[in-house]
Amino acid sequence: GENVEQHPSTLSVQEGDSAVIKCTYSDSASNYFPWYKQELGKRPQLIIDIRSNVGEKKDQRIAVTLNKTAKHFSLHITETQPEDSAVYFCAASIQGAQKLVFGQGTRLTINP
Amino acid sequence: DAGITQSPRHKVTETGTPVTLRCHQTENHRYMYWYRQDPGHGLRLIHYSYGVKDTDKGEVSDGYSVSRSKTEDFLLTLESATSSQTSVYFCAISDGYYGYTFGSGTRLTVV
Numbered sequence A: 001g002e003n004v005e006q007h008p009s010t011l012s013v014q015e016g017d018s019a020v021i022k023c024t025y026s027d028s029a030s031n032y033f034p035w036y037k038q039e040l041g042k043r044p045q046l047i048i049d050i051r052s053n054v055g056e057k058k059d060q061r062i063a064v065t066l067n068k069t070a071k072h073f074s075l076h077i078t079e080t081q082p083e084d085s086a087v088y089f090c091a092a093s094i095q096g097a098q099k100l101v102f103g104q105g106t107r108l109t110i111n112p
Numbered sequence B: 001d002a003g004i005t006q007s008p009r010h011k012v013t014e015t016g017t018p019v020t021l022r023c024h025q026t027e028n029h030r031y032m033y034w035y036r037q038d039p040g041h042g043l044r045l046i047h048y049s050y051g052v053k054d055t056d057k058g059e060v061s062d063g064y065s066v067s068r069s070k071t072e073d074f075l076l077t078l079e080s081a082t083s084s085q086t087s088v089y090f091c092a093i094s095d096g097y098y099g100y101t102f103g104s105g106t107r108l109t110v111v
Helices: none
Strands: A004-007 A010-014 A019-025 A032-038 A045-051 A056-059 A062-067 A072-077 A086-094 A097-102 A106-111 B004-007 B010-013 B019-025 B031-038 B042-051 B054-057 B064-070 B073-078 B087-094 B106-110
Touching: A004 A086, A010 A019, A019 A086, A019 A106, A032 A062, A032 A097, A045 A056, A045 A062, A072 A086, A097 B031, A097 B042, B004 B087, B010 B019, B019 B031, B019 B087, B019 B106, B031 B064, B031 B073, B042 B064, B042 B073, B054 B064, B073 B087
Parallel strands: A010 A106, B010 B106
Antiparallel strands: A004 A019, A019 A072, A032 A045, A032 A086, A056 A062, A062 A072, A086 A097, A086 A106, B004 B019, B019 B073, B031 B042, B031 B087, B042 B054, B064 B073, B087 B106
16 A cells, blocks of 8 residues: 655754755655644644645745655755744555555754 | 544543544535554554545554544544554544644543
């Protein structure tokens, strides 16, 4: 079945620097790739998503890129701030079904 | 809030007892999901529903059953709880086009 690998599992960056989280997926038919942010003790919340007909999407300080040939996609956060500290999950859709497979998560820590 | 609520928020139960978790939505979305979240495993799909009385298994469905008799409610039942089912359970809803909206989660402890 579909598998999503996410790296790194933990990431620590200085405030103001950029952070990059990478995911690879196995099903070439996947066509929807959302990213979720989960703060401690809270629910995962959708922060950005991309569909397979687009290579890049930006929303203020966050961006997602998709390489369909290599079957990987990445989350980029620029000018990081303390409130960016959280666990981030990538996900990929499963062909023919309205469901997502999630990566294992990345714990991002922003150091002041 | 997000149009989706889970109950209870916390529960402690004994091994071997049945447990039912409830997910209620006010968005009239067709799709509903139950995931469990464990350290190192991310979010794993237990069961999902694509309509009233239409459900299917996810990757970790053993020991769980679900029911959806109304669009707004999706119930997850642990027939006989085991310690391995200690976890945080998240319900999610989707209209089939955009990403999921998650509930606040239920922290279940089986002792």
